[in-house]
Amino acid sequence: MPNHGIMEIMGRGFRQIMQESPGYFHIGLKYFGYKFFNKKSPIYGSADIINVCNLHCTHCYWWLNRKENEELTVEQWKKIIDEKFKKKHIFIVTLVGGEPTMRMDVIKLFAKEFPKRACVVSNGTFPLEKIKNLYFYWVSIDGTQQVHDSIRGKDAYEKTKKNIIDYIEKNGEKAWKDIWISMTINSQNYKTVNDVIEEWLPIVNKIGFQFHTPFTKGDPLWLPFGPERTKVVDDLIAMRAKYPDSIINPVKQLELMKKNWGGKGTTPVDCPTWAILSVDHLGREKMPCCIGSAEKNSMKPICEECGLGCYSVMVANGMKG
Numbered sequence: 001m002p003n004h005g006i007m008e009i010m011g012r013g014f015r016q017i018m019q020e021s022p023g024y025f026h027i028g029l030k031y032f033g034y035k036f037f038n039k040k041s042p043i044y045g046s047a048d049i050i051n052v053c054n055l056h057c058t059h060c061y062w063w064l065n066r067k068e069n070e071e072l073t074v075e076q077w078k079k080i081i082d083e084k085f086k087k088k089h090i091f092i093v094t095l096v097g098g099e100p101t102m103r104m105d106v107i108k109l110f111a112k113e114f115p116k117r118a119c120v121v122s123n124g125t126f127p128l129e130k131i132k133n134l135y136f137y138w139v140s141i142d143g144t145q146q147v148h149d150s151i152r153g154k155d156a157y158e159k160t161k162k163n164i165i166d167y168i169e170k171n172g173e174k175a176w177k178d179i180w181i182s183m184t185i186n187s188q189n190y191k192t193v194n195d196v197i198e199e200w201l202p203i204v205n206k207i208g209f210q211f212h213t214p215f216t217k218g219d220p221l222w223l224p225f226g227p228e229r230t231k232v233v234d235d236l237i238a239m240r241a242k243y244p245d246s247i248i249n250p251v252k253q254l255e256l257m258k259k260n261w262g263g264k265g266t267t268p269v270d271c272p273t274w275a276i277l278s279v280d281h282l283g284r285e286k287m288p289c290c291i292g293s294a295e296k297n298s299m300k301p302i303c304e305e306c307g308l309g310c311y312s313v314m315v316a317n318g319m320k321g
């Protein structure tokens, strides 16, 4: 089991936290403005830095609204960073897609502009490169090998596991800290949660869980509210007690995941959509949230069945829509 060391919060060391104090000042101001004046200013950012993916996973929201488009250049992304993210004092940016590791030029730009404050969500099927000043890689693992491959495609698991292990072996004794696992729980993989934890925690830094969010009523991948889903959450809470430093979801957030915490139909109600500034591959703002779309007639996520981790964790911490 990796040792996390003392004075580390969410993978950030003491010195780093001190260096980042101006950023915390802005977060403090935003939180203060929200708590006392209900002023809503985004704290986090997400950017779909690419409009291409090498996989076609069965559960994926991104393919639902994808249209064939141009990609932005590094210079165009720099403009979006300055005019959208920096102007609004965004603290941490998550790079998604499509598959972001197919645009290493853009990842490097974000890592330079947001040192230790940009993370990449990846399917891990391409070799993972050590990038100066990147915060960390979130690698998506959707169950044990067989079920992961049934969702993500043949041999996906083997490639991803090899790339993670290669990265850790190649990049020095602290490289394991750069890899966090993200699992999206659905009706096909929910029985593999504990096995995923036991398989990956000896290798990587942290694991985070969220639930599949449907875009159509009756989506068979959605794990319905009820006893089975409640048991998955209760088991996760028990695993969290066993691995408190490694499973990142707070208990309060996990409890929320048992039921509707987000909204009504496709309308967000309690969900703090304002807290994450999300842009698509053309730099346009996505609505209502990071899995939505900039286009009006797009398919919409079903808020009342939402399982997204990044927003529910904020609700658990007292932030609302």
Ligand SMILES: C[S@@+](CC[C@H](N)C(=O)[O-])C[C@H]1O[C@@H](n2cnc3c(N)ncnc32)[C@H](O)[C@@H]1O
Pocket: 053, 059, 060, 061, 062, 096, 097, 098, 099, 100, 121, 122, 123, 139, 140, 182, 184, 211, 212, 213, 214, 308
């Ligand atoms: C769209 S992917 C982009 C990054 C990268 N291609 C990957 O798979 O990690 C970002 C994350 O969203 C998750 N995801 C995809 N569809 C989802 C859905 N309908 N509900 C919740 N999470 C979903 C994926 O499993 C992945 O962890």
Ligand code: SF4
Pocket: 053, 054, 055, 056, 057, 060, 061, 062, 063, 097, 098, 099, 123
């Ligand atoms: S790899 Fe990521 S973006 Fe590509 S289809 Fe799978 S979940 Fe979607």
Ligand code: SF4
Pocket: 213, 262, 263, 266, 267, 268, 271, 272, 273, 288, 289, 290, 291, 301, 302, 303, 304, 306, 307, 308, 311
């Ligand atoms: S994260 Fe998106 S889908 Fe979920 S409740 Fe919020 S707006 Fe709706």
